Amino acid sequence: MEELPFVLEQVVNGVVVSAYYLLIALGLSLIFSLGGIVNLAHGAFYALGAYFAFEIQPYLGFAGALVLSPILVAAIGIVLERTMFSRFYRSDPILGLLLTFGLAMVIEQAIRIVWGAAPLPFQIPDFIRGQLFVGDMIFPYYRLAMLAVAVLAVAGTWVLLNKTSFGRVVKAGVQNPDMVAVLGISLAPIMTAVVALGIGLAALAGVLLAPISGVHPAMGAEIITAAFVVVVIGGLGSFWGVVIAAVLVGVVRGLAIHFVPAAAEASIYLLMLLVLLLRPRGLFGERIMRFE
Amino acid sequence: MIYAKGPAKGLTRRAILKGSAGAAALATIGAPAIVQAQSDVIRIGHLTPRTGFLGPLGEYGVMGVTLATEEINAAGGVLGRKIELLAEDSVNPSTASTKADRMIGRDQVIAILGEISSASGLAISQVAGREKKPFIQTGCNSDELRGKSCNRYMFHIEGANTMYINAVGDSLRREGLVKDKKWFGLTADYAYGHDLLAVSRRYAERNGADFSQNELVPTDSTDFSPFILKIRRARPDVVVSNLAGNQITNFIKQYKEYGLEYPLAGGGFDTAAAWGAGPEAFAGIWPAIWHHTLDTPSAKAFTAAFTKRWGKPPENQAWGDYLGMKILARAIEETKSTEGDAIVQHLESGAKFDVLKGREGYFRSWDHQLMNEMYSIRPKPRDKQADQWDMLLLGDPVPGPGDDLESIATSRSDSACSLG
Missing domain, CATH: 3.40.50.2300 (Response regulator)
Known part of the structure; x- marks a missing residue:
């Protein structure tokens, strides 16, 4: 079949592009599964990450921005967690939704006020331009690097949650917060750290995607729906579910563009619909946490 | 379920009654001020998307139209009256239509400027046509607006596709x-x-x-x-x-x-x-x-004034909205009237305007498209x-x-x- 190499190319490209979806969805999933907060402001933190990188890059270069910007945004996250998020861990999820919805609008408007509405130029750094050719396939080095960072972020988060005492406390806290408290462990600083990590991951995604998706105030609103689709397909609260879902979404979208380009974005919603029909809790969701 | 709980606490029937009574009181206090303001200013509405994917362009449009208004008012206004600009986010076709209706009906604007989305532009033109107020659109490219959907009260500064x-x-x-x-x-x-x-x-x-x-x-x-x-x-x-x-x-x-x-x-x-x-x-x-x-005297003057006012040079969308206000002001000055039909007649007459380019431009009488260089x-x-x-x-x-x-x-x- 003559068309096969083209289809294969889209599948492989879809796997590379899944880094894009993985980066934006990972932090969102983390905050939800551990804090029970559906963070609608996730896209806004993603945008902040890109804007901070825009300011930092002239001084410290792209590598400096890649490290410093997520740390600064996570610091903002810590303040917001202490003053706002922490009040809603155990309350009706809709309150957290309202809070983060408002926060998303406030941050987007703040960006408009500080940096203006026009998109800002942000280039792929010099040292990582160019393309790798494998047979007849083409891969920009930058996208491969993005995939590597996404894999590292997933691995790091997994180790942190599964192989450290910090991770054990977090897991215990999710299962039974009262028992953790009785044992004399304060959950508050743990939750702060988890939210900061999730928000930092959003900012990391913002820095990495800035050269591809552009830096403009609505960039957060642009990706938030796709991020939710990935989390929902993977199953709310499931770590590996997010990873598998990101790859699925990347590949399905690539194939859709090959066969029915106009359905590129609709395809990921169709995928979500299909998954939810067959498995209402998502691919790997153990249970529909806190919403049941 | 997310919405399993009852309505939010605190929002009682009494609170709603109090709120609406307050709003009514405010409305009566506010009304005379509006009536008084009408006599000595000319109100012009500006609608354009300021959020969403066209938002960045819309902001340039607002900067352009604001600068034009400031320049006109600094030079004494039109017909001895100051121009008051009412600028709002048009959001989408249905909101644009509602806002155009309100601007004309309640705020008594004499004309509407702006817009970028062809779909919203069409919605505004329908309101403008019904109310017989000029709508000078500055950013909608679709040929259809000048073709099948053309309208006696709509003029096109933006070029057609x-x-x-x-x-x-x-x-x-x-x-x-x-x-x-x-x-x-x-x-x-x-x-x-x-x-x-x-x-x-x-x-x-x-x-x-x-x-x-x-x-x-x-x-x-x-x-x-x-x-x-x-x-x-x-x-x-x-x-x-x-x-x-x-x-x-x-x-x-x-x-x-x-x-x-x-x-x-x-x-x-x-x-x-x-x-x-x-x-x-x-x-x-x-x-x-x-x-x-562009190296023409009026283009250079506009670029200099814009850069001084906003700290960066004008984008082409700023040109469109700036020009729209200037052309409208000229038309009012020439006809000595703020009546919609008088302005439309003047714009249709083939009157020439400095469009900040090498050659002057004019609106074609039969489709209202601004003829100018590209x-x-x-x-x-x-x-x-x-x-x-x-x-x-x-x-x-x-x-x-x-x-x-x-x-x-x-x-x-x-x-x-x-x-x-």
């Missing part, structure tokens, strides 16, 4: 990128994109290009890599963008990322898209309706760039000095509009 395609096509022809060449199109999948696709296909047909390959791109796509892979497989002679807003920027950047060599061209363009892509990524040949490096642009060599805004090289005006301005616009026999 046909004008844009003819302007860029002129450059492409000279480069040998049209006759017998294979074009590959990427088209934004909404009204504007489809209109532009139809117009560019017609151009290709008449000039011997093969434009059989085209992909529709959903407006919420941010990753173009699968499309770029398809372009690479198709090996076209020219890649033609019929995209809009931020998607132009994203596509240009990602096209550069993949390093494909096929020349880029586009049917619609705004300077902000090039500024957003940055000088390193920007490539291709594109049409332009105005650019701040340009093509391409990247400026890096060593010739004076600053971060100076990254585009402006071509010669189209049509050339000896040619009729109407030669790039839809001919009357091709148009579905028959006003006047």
Whole structure:
């Protein structure tokens, strides 16, 4: 079949592009599964990450921005967690939704006020331009690097949650917060750290995607729906579910563009619909946490 | 379930009653002030998208119209009265329609300016037509607005898709990128994109290009890599963008990322898209309706005043909204009237206006399209760039000095509009 190499190319490209979806969805999933907060402001933190990188890059270069910007945004996250998020861990999820919805609008408007509405130029750094050719396939080095960072972020988060005492406390806290408290462990600083990590991951995604998706105030609103689709397909609260879902979404979208380009974005919603029909809790969701 | 709990506490019937009583009291206090203000100012409405993917352009429009208003008022206003500008976010067609209705009905504006989305522009024109108030649109490109959907009260400062395609096509022809060449199109999948696709296909047909390959791109796509892979497989002679807003920027950047060599061209363009892509990524040949490096006295004066007021040079959208206010003020001054029909008659009369270009422009009486010069642009060599805004090289005006301005616009026999 003559068309096969083209289809294969889209599948492989879809796997590379899944880094894009993985980066934006990972932090969102983390905050939800551990804090029970559906963070609608996730896209806004993603945008902040890109804007901070825009300011930092002239001084410290792209590598400096890649490290410093997520740390600064996570610091903002810590303040917001202490003053706002922490009040809603155990309350009706809709309150957290309202809070983060408002926060998303406030941050987007703040960006408009500080940096203006026009998109800002942000280039792929010099040292990582160019393309790798494998047979007849083409891969920009930058996208491969993005995939590597996404894999590292997933691995790091997994180790942190599964192989450290910090991770054990977090897991215990999710299962039974009262028992953790009785044992004399304060959950508050743990939750702060988890939210900061999730928000930092959003900012990391913002820095990495800035050269591809552009830096403009609505960039957060642009990706938030796709991020939710990935989390929902993977199953709310499931770590590996997010990873598998990101790859699925990347590949399905690539194939859709090959066969029915106009359905590129609709395809990921169709995928979500299909998954939810067959498995209402998502691919790997153990249970529909806190919403049941 | 998310919505399992009852209504939020605190919002009682009593609270709602109190609230509405307060609002009613405020309304009575506020009303006389509005009536009084009407007698000594001329109110003009401005609607344009300020959020969403056209928002960045809309902000430039607001800066342009604000500057024009300030200049007019500083010079004593029109007919001895100051202009009061009411500017709001048009959001989407239904909100635009509601706001236009309110501006005309409650706020008593004498005309409405602005808009970028062709769909919202159509909605505003319907309100304007019903209320007999002029609507000067500054950013809607769809041919359909000047054709099938034309309206006696709507005037078009923004160029039609046909004008844009003819302007860029002129450059492409000279480069040998049209006759017998294979074009590959990427088209934004909404009204504007489809209109532009139809117009560019017609151009290709008449000039011997093969434009059989085209992909529709959903407006919420941010990753173009699968499309770029398809372009690479198709090996076209020219890649033609019929995209809009931020998607132009994203596509240009990602096209550069993949390093494909096929020349880029586009049917619609705004300077902000090039500024957003940055000088390193920007490539291709594109049409332009105005650019701040134009070397005519009135263009230079506008660029200087705008840069002084806003700290950066005007984008072409700022030109449109600035010009809209200036033309409206001229029309009021000339007719000594703020009546909608008087203004429409004057604009239809073929009156010439300084449009901040080499030649004066005028509105065509039968479709209300502003006839004026267009340009093509391409990247400026890096060593010739004076600053971060100076990254585009402006071509010669189209049509050339000896040619009729109407030669790039839809001919009357091709148009579905028959006003006047």
